Amino acid sequence: RRMFPGLKPSTLSGSYRKDFRNRDKIDRIKEEAVTNGEDEEDEFIGFASLPEQVHRKAVRRGFDFSLMVLGDSGLGKSTLINSLFLTDLYKDREIPDTADLVERTLTTVKKQIEIEEKGVKVRLTIVDTPGYNDAVNAEDSWKRVVSYVDQQFQLYYQAESGLNRKNINDTRIHCCLYFISPYGHGLKPLDILVMKKLHHKVNIVPLIAKSDVLTPKEVKRLKTKVLEDIKENDINIYTFPECDSDEDEEFKEQDKALKEAVPFAVIGSNTVVEAGGKKIRGRMYPWGIVEVDNPKHCDFIKLRQMLISTHMQDLKDITSEIHYENYRAESLLSSEVSKSNRERTKLKRDSIANLDKALETEQLLQEKEAEIQRMQEMLAKMQAQLQNNPNSQNGRLGNVR
Numbered sequence: 432r433r434m435f436p437g438l439k440p441s442t443l444s445g446s447y448r449k450d451f452r453n454r455d456k457i458d459r460i461k462e463e464a465v466t467n468g469e470d471e472e473d474e475f476i477g478f479a480s481l482p483e484q485v486h487r488k489a490v491r492r493g494f495d496f497s498l499m500v501l502g503d504s505g506l507g508k509s510t511l512i513n514s515l516f517l518t519d520l521y522k523d524r525e526i527p528d529t530a531d532l533v534e535r536t537l538t539t540v541k542k543q544i545e546i547e548e549k550g551v552k553v554r555l556t557i558v559d560t561p562g563y564n565d566a567v568n569a570e571d572s573w574k575r576v577v578s579y580v581d582q583q584f585q586l587y588y589q590a591e592s593g594l595n596r597k598n599i600n601d602t603r604i605h606c607c608l609y610f611i612s613p614y615g616h617g618l619k620p621l622d623i624l625v626m627k628k629l630h631h632k633v634n635i636v637p638l639i640a641k642s643d644v645l646t647p648k649e650v651k652r653l654k655t656k657v658l659e660d661i662k663e664n665d666i667n668i669y670t671f672p673e674c675d676s677d678e679d680e681e682f683k684e685q686d687k688a689l690k691e692a693v694p695f696a697v698i699g700s701n702t703v704v705e706a707g708g709k710k711i712r713g714r715m716y717p718w719g720i721v722e723v724d725n726p727k728h729c730d731f732i733k734l735r736q737m738l739i740s741t742h743m744q745d746l747k748d749i750t751s752e753i754h755y756e757n758y759r760a761e762s763l764l765s766s767e768v769s770k771s772n773r774e775r776t777k778l779k780r781d782s783i784a785n786l787d788k789a790l791e792t793e794q795l796l797q798e799k800e801a802e803i804q805r806m807q808e809m810l811a812k813m814q815a816q817l818q819n820n821p822n823s824q825n826g827r828l829g830n831v832r
């Protein structure tokens with residue numbers, strides 16, 4: 432089976448051929464070649480290793496992922512982030528007192544960590560918005576959040592139009608975990624407003640914060656209400672892509688459960704507690720322990736699985752293919768509009784010049800008309816004189832004669 436007759440293995444470099452890692456596929460190709468009665472070395476092209484090459488290149492480069500957390504202060508944002516990435520990103524944090532909270536406006540805090548697992552590196556950026564909703568002037572706060580998201584697009588846009596497009600530091604927000612209060616009855620007006628300001632710019636994943644303060648029935652009720660509010664207000668939250676039909680049943684089940692869990696009810700904890708001789712991340716109560724990692728207790732595992740294991744790339748793709756493209760289109764459009772505005776002002780300026788010319792002509796015409804009128808008046812005067820004193824005329828004429 433020669434697919435590219437012109438490309439012989441001898442044209443491939445030795446190191447290229449040595450590079451193959453995907454032994455299974457290679458062996459299969461060799462087997463097929465042998466059963467077809469062909470010389471195996473001759474028929475060995477090697478593109479079966481392409482996915483492997485892409486994989487190695489991507490691993491070498493590492494992955495960037497930026498996550499934003501949004502929601503009232505005290506809803507457990509930093510605790511959840513620490514639980515998600517098994518780090519203590521917030522150990523230096525000072526808890527502001529009440530007076531500070533009222534005074535404080537939003538300061539966006541960016542934290543970066545590099546996590547590595549089995550040789551795969553992820554450069555994770557967490558953007559925290561600590562003062563969100565704290566300040567009396569909440570409008571200012573969400574405006575800053577929106578402008579922060581825009582700024583990252585702008586930075587990327589500028590970098591992309593610059594010279595060094597290969598090593599762009601991608602700080603665009605790939606996902607926004609939106610924390611909804613467990614004490615309310617659905618979305619608050621401010622939640623709706625902020626989500627609507629952001630939903631075309633970033634992937635919003637809604638979460639029910641501190642879900643351990645609610646009974647399972649209450650969690651269910653709140654989830655339904657939040658989804659209703661989202662639908663009623665035409666808010667576009669992140670939608671999970673359809674699962675490929677050739678995926679196995681287990682994966683399909685997992686995917687279905689993930690979709691049904693939105694908005695994820697989460698619990699965060701920075702403490703490790705002992706339960707039944709096992710050390711687990713959880714919250715201790717007089718009546719028992721709530722386990723963060725237990726799918727029966729909350730959706731933390733589902734959120735982590737979605738965010739890190741299964742949908743990180745999709746979140747990045749949607750960011751760059753939809754949200755960033757929207758931003759780019761808007762930027763191009765606004766630069767076109769300002770260009771046409773400039774054209775229009777130029778036109779105006781041109782027409783002002785024309786107007787000057789027209790005025791000049793008009794003035795000339797008027798002057799000419801005035802002159803003609805003067806001459807007509809003189810003529811009329813002379814005729815009148817002639818009629819009044821015909822003798823003098825005759826005399827003169829006579830003189831001439």
Ligand code: GDP
Nearest residue numbers: 504505506507508509510641642643697698699
């Ligand atoms: P942030 O201001 O949103 O970052 O909130 P923090 O992570 O600082 O948490 C505020 C308080 O809520 C802390 O005392 C946490 O221990 C507590 N907390 C965090 N997550 C949870 C949770 O899931 N359930 C409960 N009951 N308390 C939590």
